[in-house]
Amino acid sequence: MPENGHMDQPGASAREEAAPPGFGTRLKHAVTGDPSTPLVFLGNFEVEEQWARGEAGLPRLSAEGGVAVVNRMDEFALLLGGRDDHVILKSAPDPGYLRHLERLGLGLPTVHVVRNQVPAHIVTQDALADPGLLVTLRELGTRGARLLPHGASALEEELADRAGIPLAVPGAAVSKPVNSKVYSRRAADLLGLRQPRGWACASLDELDAAVEAATALLDEGRTLLVKEAYGVSGKGIAEVADSRRLARLRTLIDRSARKSGTDRIAFVVEEKVAKRADLNYQFTLGRDGEVHLDFVKEALTEGGVHKGHRFPPALSERQLDEIGTAARLLGKQLAADGFWGVVGVDAMVDPEDGVYPVIEINARNNMSTYQTRLQERLVGPGRCALARHHPLLLDAELDFAALSRCLGDLLLDRPDGSGFVVNNFATVNAGATGGGPYHGRLYGLVVADSPARLAALDAAVEERLRRFGPPLPEGIRHDR
Numbered sequence: 303m304p305e306n307g308h309m310d311q312p313g314a315s316a317r318e319e320a321a322p323p324g325f326g327t328r329l330k331h332a333v334t335g336d337p338s339t340p341l342v343f344l345g346n347f348e349v350e351e352q353w354a355r356g357e358a359g360l361p362r363l364s365a366e367g368g369v370a371v372v373n374r375m376d377e378f379a380l381l382l383g384g385r386d387d388h389v390i391l392k393s394a395p396d397p398g399y400l401r402h403l404e405r406l407g408l409g410l411p412t413v414h415v416v417r418n419q420v421p422a423h424i425v426t427q428d429a430l431a432d433p434g435l436l437v438t439l440r441e442l443g444t445r446g447a448r449l450l451p452h453g454a455s456a457l458e459e460e461l462a463d464r465a466g467i468p469l470a471v472p473g474a475a476v477s478k479p480v481n482s483k484v485y486s487r488r489a490a491d492l493l494g495l496r497q498p499r500g501w502a503c504a505s506l507d508e509l510d511a512a513v514e515a516a517t518a519l520l521d522e523g524r525t526l527l528v529k530e531a532y533g534v535s536g537k538g539i540a541e542v543a544d545s546r547r548l549a550r551l552r553t554l555i556d557r558s559a560r561k562s563g564t565d566r567i568a569f570v571v572e573e574k575v576a577k578r579a580d581l582n583y584q585f586t587l588g589r590d591g592e593v594h595l596d597f598v599k600e601a602l603t604e605g606g607v608h609k610g611h612r613f614p615p616a617l618s619e620r621q622l623d624e625i626g627t628a629a630r631l632l633g634k635q636l637a638a639d640g641f642w643g644v645v646g647v648d649a650m651v652d653p654e655d656g657v658y659p660v661i662e663i664n665a666r667n668n669m670s671t672y673q674t675r676l677q678e679r680l681v682g683p684g685r686c687a688l689a690r691h692h693p694l695l696l697d698a699e700l701d702f703a704a705l706s707r708c709l710g711d712l713l714l715d716r717p718d719g720s721g722f723v724v725n726n727f728a729t730v731n732a733g734a735t736g737g738g739p740y741h742g743r744l745y746g747l748v749v750a751d752s753p754a755r756l757a758a759l760d761a762a763v764e765e766r767l768r769r770f771g772p773p774l775p776e777g778i779r780h781d782r
Contacts, residue, residue: 325596325674326384332588333470333643334448341470342388342442343411344451344458345376346426349666352455353478354532358558358567360540370421371743374732378672381725383411388442390429392419398702399727407679407717414438421732426457436465443467453477453666471643477665480641482531483570486663493631495660500572506556506565513552516571517545524573531568536607541574581615581649582670585629589642593633595626597677599670601648602690610690611670621657625649628659641665673747676725680717680749686756687749694742694770699731712763720750722763
């Protein structure tokens with residue numbers, strides 16, 4: 303496999319159809335105004351870590367092996383582009399994995415692999431350290447291509463500037479503030495959208511007022527959540543059940559802020575409310591302010607950490623209408639604040655089937671974004687899907703051929719069939735160090751023609767993957 307530069311994709315599948323305009327076309331029109339513009343996709347997952355630099359935060363722990371796995375989530379971006387597009391990856395995809403996708407009729411973008419990938423670095427850092435890749439990007443830019451990252455921080459701005467290729471989305475000056483949980487809360491307040499009782503805190507004085515008001519809720523036996531503005535995947539969030547813990551967190555935040563020489567902070571304090579289901583919906587916001595609701599899915603979470611999606615969700619027309627209204631209102635507000643591009647929103651359904659239409663705005667790509675082309679291709683009317691990951695414990699690197707032999711007839715081999723399709727294979731071996739067993743992660747979708755068949759296939763996939771050892775506690779992080 304090549305270590306750097308252009309990698310040609312396999313030939314076009316005979317099954318690939320001339321599909322009607324879908325998400326890819328809408329996305330290009332939204333971010334560039336021209337659906338024929340080639341895009342260069344960049345999977346810089348957990349861009350929140352860049353946005354959070356210099357911000358007061360809560361104590362957190364990270365697993366080194368988990369960082370390497372998260373950074374290899376860059377391979378999800380392979381599934382966003384068509385044959386006229388490009389993607390930057392930390393390493394070349396397994397050829398067997400590419401053939402798996404081609405058999406399903408997916409036209410894939412041209413892959414550009416960084417020269418020397420560092421497991422602890424996000425793909426943007428690796429790209430910045432590759433002079434040859436910068437030259438290639440400059441050539442693509444002169445031919446009209448635009449760089450579309452997972453989310454835009456100062457690092458992606460630097461890559462665009464040094465490579466001479468324009469960003470397809472607003473830079474960090476716009477993208478960072480609209481991705482703050484403080485922005486989400488205040489936008490929902492402004493628009494009159496239902497959300498749990500809570501307070502947005504942009505200063506220590508506002509935090510003091512929130513702590514005083516929230517203490518009264520604790521005295522009533524309620525539970526609170528204290529959230530960093532840029533926390534992601536269960537990080538930067540604390541559950542609080544008593545006033546002493548809340549006071550300790552307030553002291554920690556105060557110390558962190560004053561250490562930075564400022565009283566400016568970015569936190570949300572809110573009541574933890576009962577829920578029946580978590581939801582994720584996405585809309586595409588054009589430069590012209592046009593809003594297109596792309597999908598609504600049930601989000602599977604555990605301890606605040608994203609675990610997957612189930613779709614279509616079991617929602618009434620009233621609930622879907624509420625979400626559609628919220629998307630239009632949020633899109634109008636984001637457009638007024640200078641943003642365009644992909645917007646994901648976390649929402650909830652309460653036990654009485656009422657909707658909290660905005661818990662958090664993620665004005666960037668989301669995990670569900672990378673499922674969209676597969677969803678359009680494989681999940682038509684009367685069909686359903688479950689997107690999830692499978693933890694693995696491996697003694698040696700696993701290639702796609704071995705995985706294919708393991709899954710056998712469970713691996714999806716045609717667009718109208720039922721089975722399991724892989725949508726990221728790089729995370730399987732990302733944690734390998736050559737020093738013994740390591741944790742990997744296999745991401746995929748099960749598609750079927752009924753919920754019962756879906757559940758049976760998912761259980762069968764999990765059972766066959768047991769041969770790779772029992773999963774152990776990992777601390778590996780996920781993006782939403």
